[in-house]
């Protein structure tokens with residue numbers, strides 16, 4: 483998916499702007515892997531093979547996303563993901 487396309491996406495829950503973290507790109511500079519993060523609700527939307535996963539929570543399968551997050555550990559820089567929310571190191575979350 484192209485950078486410009488991703489820039490136009492907003493959070494499906496609160497319409498906030500999303501912050502993009504790139505992990506890998508293809509030769510054309512399109513994003514292959516990475517994630518989008520909403521500063522408002524803290525949700526993280528992984529991008530896999532260029533496709534952002536932006537389903538409602540109930541249609542997401544954490545067990546499917548966990549291996550990605552494990553692989554992205556060094557990019558997460560100590561942050562954890564809980565209930566699809568990206569938490570700062572030491573932050574517990576509301577739930």
Ligand SMILES: [Zn+2]
Nearest residue numbers: 493496520523
């Ligand atoms: Zn949001």
